[in-house]
Amino acid sequence: xxxxxxxxxxxxxxxxxxxxxxxxxxxxxxxxxxxxxxxxxxxxxxxxxxxxxxxxxxxxxxxxxxxxxxxxxxxxxxxxxxxxxxxxxxxxxxxxxxxxxxxxxxxxxxxxxxxxxxxxxxxxxxxxxxxxxxxxxxxxxxxxxxxxxxxxxxxxxxxxx
Numbered sequence: 001x002x003x004x005x006x007x008x009x010x011x012x013x014x015x016x017x018x019x020x021x022x023x024x025x026x027x028x029x030x031x032x033x034x035x036x037x038x039x040x041x042x043x044x045x046x047x048x049x050x051x052x053x054x055x056x057x058x059x060x061x062x063x064x065x066x067x068x069x070x071x072x073x074x075x076x077x078x079x080x081x082x083x084x085x086x087x088x089x090x091x092x093x094x095x096x097x098x099x100x101x102x103x104x105x106x107x108x109x110x111x112x113x114x115x116x117x118x119x120x121x122x123x124x125x126x127x128x129x130x131x132x133x134x135x136x137x138x139x140x141x142x143x144x145x146x147x148x149x150x151x152x153x154x155x156x157x158x159x160x161x
Contacts, residue, residue, distance in 0.1 A: 045070040049155040050080065054093070054136045055148040060086040062093030062113075064136045066122075068155045076156065078132060079123040082113045087138065089114075094139035094146055099126035102158075112139050132156040 050065025066080020076099065084093030092114035099107045113120035137149035 064095040076129040077125045081119040092139040094137040098133045102130045
């Protein structure tokens with residue numbers, strides 16, 4: 001009887017030590033991660049976006065993800081990867097990036113990826129930016145036009161200062 005009581009008390013003491021010590025370890029680990037993340041970025045604006053998808057075509061969708069940041073000169077950069085998985089040969093993955101300035105003038109850039117092996121890297125930049133949007137589509141080689149576009153997604157907007 002004494003052995004089972006001793007075992008129960010020992011197990012309770014070990015559980016209490018783990019319960020008290022575990023949150024302290026977890027909070028110090030998350031604090032270290034937050035410090036590392038904050039110090040790794042020297043940009044005024046720095047964020048990741050995506051995945052953003054095209055509309056479905058026959059069970060497949062193109063997708064894109066990436067990174068937007070402002071450099072030391074105030075230029076905004078959008079870079080990312082475009083994937084075209086399992087689409088028919090006449091469709092290609094297609095991503096559009098739209099930069100807009102405070103006057104409403106827009107500049108739109110695009111990248112295309114055909115075939116399901118790997119991805120296509122893209123990088124666009126612009127200065128005097130008020131907002132940036134991204135959308136993913138398919139490009140029809142038969143029609144020479146974009147098809148099955150997903151919605152525009154804001155990846156950057158000024159604060160309106």
